[in-house]
Ligand SMILES: *[C@@H]1O[C@H](CO)[C@@H](O)[C@H](O)[C@H]1NC(C)=O
């Protein structure tokens with residue numbers, strides 16, 4: 001969007017300079033830099049001093065489509081707030097598209113925040129969106145895995161989605177300018193900390209959100225984003241069950257991609273997209289043991305927006321628009337396991353749907 005406007009302007013300017021010439025001017029090359037001088041995740045931002053936008057320049061992929069300074073005046077269903085708050089099962093946000101019937105791969109650079117409360121200047125998550133949710137608390141990270149009706153948050157039915165994180169293909173984040181804060185790791189449970197290591201898998205009617213403790217043992221490891229194509233279950237092993245809403249204490253997961261075989265610790269790297277669909281993965285992730293689970297009714301959690309209608313109308317066309325990058329991340333957000341009982345175990349159902357999701361994403365993006 002920003003690009004086509006710029007190209008049109010440049011084309012118009014050159015036509016004016018060579019008045020009389022009838023051959024259309026060639027499209028202007030994209031001369032914007034690809035990478036920022038400082039990657040988004042290295043830009044220090046404090047909760048008390050959030051700028052209007054954290055990304056203020058134009059890059060090859062575009063500009064920041066929304067804003068980070070979110071308050072009561074931006075709390076509505078057209079909000080373009082791109083600051084994500086992830087505090088607890090009662091108070092969290094996810095990233096999803098601003099316009100109805102969007103795919104994640106088409107809109108990864110411009111997702112907006114949808115929250116459970118009115119406190120964060122964002123859109124509200126409509127009632128009935130979540131049909132199950134497991135929150136796992138560890139000293140190193142806080143993880144949410146839920147079953148959702150994704151059309152409620154503007155995701156096209158059938159879209160297997162993908163992964164969003166603070167890095168992205170160029171260090172600008174997905175969405176561009178994403179900022180994530182949490183009170184979960186502060187000693188008083190109420191101080192907001194900048195959690196620049198995080199990721200979100202969304203699509204396939206599931207969502208996974210993980211924020212890593214900035215003072216934890218390995219925030220970049222637990223929240224790494226190099227395994228976007230192998231899906232939620234490899235990145236966020238869990239025992240979420242559709243129909244159950246619970247918060248549990250959890251042992252830490254294995255660092256995603258690290259596994260043991262024959263007594264050796266091995267490391268899996270995801271093959272490049274150019275090598276085609278991933279057809280086998282040499283391990284299944286271990287689900288960490290969990291304890292102290294407290295269960296809730298969804299009506300106890302999703303209180304602020306209990307009477308909100310699902311999103312059906314187009315949002316206002318504000319924002320400068322981040323354009324989609326051709327090298328977009330594919331990948332399946334599916335799937336979580338639903339074994340019902342807690343305790344250490346292995347994944348039983350995920351691989352097939354993950355592979356299908358990857359294949360689907362490839363077909364879609366080809
Ligand atoms: C509220 O947020 C909007 C949008 O970011 C911003 O323009 C405005 O200055 C903010 N208001 C306050 C009081 O911070």
Ligand SMILES: *[C@@H]1O[C@H](CO)[C@@H](O)[C@H](O)[C@H]1NC(C)=O
Pocket residue numbers: 101156
């Ligand atoms: C959503 O988008 C798909 C693909 O473009 C289209 O086939 C479908 O009709 C759209 N649905 C609605 C409700 O607009």
Ligand SMILES: *[C@@H]1O[C@H](CO)[C@@H](O)[C@H](O)[C@H]1NC(C)=O
Pocket residue numbers: 187188189
């Ligand atoms: C913070 O939350 C934890 C877990 O709910 C609780 O055990 C602890 O007492 C809380 N600390 C404070 C200072 O409220």
Ligand SMILES: *[C@@H]1O[C@H](CO)[C@@H](O)[C@H](O)[C@H]1NC(C)=O
Pocket residue numbers: 131147148204205206242243
């Ligand atoms: C979760 O359960 C609901 C029924 O309560 C069902 O409609 C939905 O398809 C299920 N979601 C998934 C992802 O299986």
